[in-house]
Amino acid sequence: MSSLMKxxxxxxxxxxxxxxxxxxxxxxQHSKPRAHKPRQIDIAKASRQLFSRPxxxxxxxxxxxxxxxxxxxxxxxxxxxxxxxEFFNLDPSTWVWHEESYDEQKQIHTSTIRYEVQPQGxxxxxxxxxxxxxxxQELDNFLVAVQLYxxxxxxxxxxxxxxxxxxxL
Numbered sequence: 689m690s691s692l693m694k695x696x697x698x699x700x701x702x703x704x705x706x707x708x709x710x711x712x713x714x715x716x717q718h719s720k721p722r723a724h725k726p727r728q729i730d731i732a733k734a735s736r737q738l739f740s741r742p743x744x745x746x747x748x749x750x751x752x753x754x755x756x757x758x759x760x761x762x763x764x765x766x767x768x769x770x771x772x773x774e775f776f777n778l779d780p781s782t783w784v785w786h787e788e789s790y791d792e793q794k795q796i797h798t799s800t801i802r803y804e805v806q807p808q809g810x811x812x813x814x815x816x817x818x819x820x821x822x823x824x825q826e827l828d829n830f831l832v833a834v835q836l837y838x839x840x841x842x843x844x845x846x847x848x849x850x851x852x853x854x855x856x857l
């Protein structure tokens with residue numbers, strides 16, 4: 689296994705030799721087409737609430753939603769036809785990319801890709817029982833996205849240094 693792959697696995701699941709089994713794919717909710725307007729979650733405000741309410745912590749789902757908002761921004765501006773975009777870490781071995789968009793006839797199309805971190809590589813699972821391991825540029829892009837994701841959520845949501853885990857001042 690390449691050193692880049694080992695580093696990515698450590699970023700994704702930590703230095704443990706054990707990799708957890710993935711959870712079920714999240715349910716997809718359909719919505720009507722709307723004008724291009726990404727969700728606007730005030731990440732700074734949400735993270736302040738998290739730390740200003742120590743006895744009322746956010747639920748796991750709320751944290752995933754905050755993390756997903758950051759994940760959706762990692763890939764640049766949304767095309768005008770995109771209604772919703774999400775990228776998040778579901779559990780220690782599962783990453784999810786979800787996108788909803790509409791075509792010229794205003795038909796909604798959804799795409800959900802689950803990335804499962806396994807000892808032999810990153811398995812990409814798409815609808816229609818299409819499975820393949822990431823390789824080449826696609827693997828490199830995934831590893832960069834994971835690293836950016838961890839850096840941004842560490843700093844913006846959890847107020848921690850991404851490498852040391854120490855609190856930011």
